[in-house]
Amino acid sequence: MYTPAQFNEANPLILRELMRQHPLAMLVTLTDEGLNANPIPLIWQDDGSTHGVLRGHVARANPLWQDFDAAVEALAIFQGPTAYISPSWYPTKAQTHKVVPTYNYATVQAHGALSVHDDSTWVRQQISDLTTQQESAFDAPWQVTDAPEDYITANVRAIVGIEIRISRLVGKWKVSQNQPANNQRGVYEALQQRDNQTMAACVHAHFKMPEEKA
Numbered sequence: 001m002y003t004p005a006q007f008n009e010a011n012p013l014i015l016r017e018l019m020r021q022h023p024l025a026m027l028v029t030l031t032d033e034g035l036n037a038n039p040i041p042l043i044w045q046d047d048g049s050t051h052g053v054l055r056g057h058v059a060r061a062n063p064l065w066q067d068f069d070a071a072v073e074a075l076a077i078f079q080g081p082t083a084y085i086s087p088s089w090y091p092t093k094a095q096t097h098k099v100v101p102t103y104n105y106a107t108v109q110a111h112g113a114l115s116v117h118d119d120s121t122w123v124r125q126q127i128s129d130l131t132t133q134q135e136s137a138f139d140a141p142w143q144v145t146d147a148p149e150d151y152i153t154a155n156v157r158a159i160v161g162i163e164i165r166i167s168r169l170v171g172k173w174k175v176s177q178n179q180p181a182n183n184q185r186g187v188y189e190a191l192q193q194r195d196n197q198t199m200a201a202c203v204h205a206h207f208k209m210p211e212e213k214a
Contacts, residue, residue: 001109001170006178009171012051015108018080018171019044020133025054025076027164029068029114038064042076042164043130051166054110055126057159065116065160074114074164080106081198085176089190090183104175104187104199111168117161124152126161175202184208 009015019025019042027040042054054076058064068074087099117123128144135141144152176187184207191200 001107001172003170003172007172007174009106009173011171012169015169015171016044016052018106018108019054019078019110022078022080023130023133025078025110027056027064028075028077029064030072031063031067031069036064036067038062040076040162041130042078043126043133045129047165049165051110051112051169053166054112054164055129055161056163057123057126057161060158060160062160065118065162068114070114073111073167076110076112076164078108078110080108081196081202082106083191083196083199085187086190089186090179091186092180092183104203106173106175106202107171109170110164110166111170112164112166115163115165117163119161120153120156123156123159123161127156127159173202173206175199175206177206177208181208 023041023043024039025042026037027042028035028037030036038058040056040058042056044052045055047053082103082105085102085104087093087101090099093099117126124144131142131144135143176184179187184203188200188203188207191197191203
């Protein structure tokens with residue numbers, strides 16, 4: 001991924017948080033027919049290694065777990081908040097008119113070796129972990145054990161676990177850092193007015209003037 005220095009985000013805590021908040025990754029693998037991309041929910045877990053692991057599952061009918069080149073690392077792409085940025089939000093538009101539209105976004109790319117876990121105990125734990133993570137914000141979170149045991153057993157048989165041992169994480173936060181401070185402020189205020197609070201917070205966190213940081 002092309003990542004100019006000003007847009008590079010290397011803080012592992014920030015990268016993990018984006019993956020936690022946006023777990024539906026686009027998982028790219030190399031197959032006999034070329035590149036293959038599948039949207040797969042993946043959760044980051046600490047296994048004691050430098051970057052941790054990503055764990056998920058796919059339908060047994062999905063050829064992903066059998067048709068991939070184990071010698072080539074898989075790529076999991078996590079897409080965070082995005083926003084179209086209008087030139088009209090820049091105060092410098094009225095001064096020079098030398099402005100153009102762009103997109104702001106935050107994204108994380110995780111590279112690593114893909115392995116398969118065709119094991120009911122492993123899969124059951126993975127779906128329990130994923131469910132717990134996603135249901136934690138609800139007042140009455142659903143649990144895997146809420147469903148009948150025979151129903152869960154049948155569903156576990158129909159899926160296969162996958163794991164990516166992360167070798168490299170790349171984060172890119174393109175959130176108006178390349179703009180002068182007054183344009184950053186203009187973008188921030190416009191995003192707030194349009195109720196894109198997530199991207200507004202990203203822009204605010206990268207303000208050029210320290211006294212304006214939250």
